[in-house]
Amino acid sequence: MVNVNNLSIKFNDTQILEDINFSVQNGEIVTLLGQSGCGKTTILRTIAGLQREHDGNICIGEVCVSSKEVYKQDREVGYIFQDYALFPHLDVEENISFALDKLSRKDRNKRVDELLEQFDIIPHRKKQIHQLSGGQQQRVAIARAMANKPKILLLDEPFANLDSQLRYKTKMWLKNLIKKYNLSAILVTHDKKEALSISDKIGIIHDKKLLQFDTTKAIYTKPINYYVANFLAEINILPIEIIKDFDIALSEEQIAIIEISKCKISNESSLFEVEIIDKSFCGEYYEVLIKIKSDKENKLIMIKSSLEQINLENKFYLNIKKEDIQIILK
Incomplete structure (x- = not known):
């Protein structure tokens, strides 16, 4: 579903990423793993169309959506930000419906009702964001990202603000959701345990490069070098x-x-x-x-x-x- 080909990004004279290549299939969870500041979030932003300046291209299905020759806005992508990026002046259902501005009021209300039920937040529909727990806020953020029925889900440190017990439950719930709807999911984290437990494949990013990209078991048991081995295991x-x-x-x-x-x-x-x-x-x-x-x-x-x-x-x-x-x- 997603193919990233020869992606390179430079900010002014500083090279951020160089020659990144990987793909994500339907129903597959790929995690980009690396230290803070290595460019993981920049890759997500580029796939979402928020970071326009880059070399290489990104293809979704058979369509090239991002290159120097073509740039398409409609990417069928849902983006979940690390801080959830919910609007504090809107209540829960207003936050979710914000992503549905192209629908009629009737269809918009119907879709919001579906999402409130699907994500088990019906009792919270009229609450302000500050009245919700961290886990509830995350469900609202995911519901908004899923509102337009995207084919690709981009998740930037989605569990960072949750305590350990809630993180585990939410991780399993989200994993099942991605598999149920056969989405292509790309998750960014620096937490190796999180990456190993949720991913089908992992990419290790270091020093501007994608050092290794493989199935979770293969990359753990056959690391390409010391950096990868030490990053994934003790x-x-x-x-x-x-x-x-x-x-x-x-x-x-x-x-x-x-x-x-x-x-x-x-x-x-x-x-x-x-x-x-x-x-x-x-x-x-x-x-x-x-x-x-x-x-x-x-x-x-x-x-x-x-x-x-x-x-x-x-x-x-x-x-x-x-x-x-x-x-x-x-």
């Missing part, structure tokens, strides 16, 4: 001492990594006796910084452990499996 870079003992060959461009969750310490003897450098209580577990005693690099390794089964008065060791080690580019 990992350790293994010291040379471990690499040598496991007989792992590395080129100058490669490093060996392992997920923190796959690093354990115990009193059971292994090749790698360790010492604790620091530990921090985190509720259900301790974050423990260790180093291998024989490691001359003094490279620190992070683990998460309850420490309940470990006698810290005795020797203790790092236990990892060779099959859990990944070799990736730096």
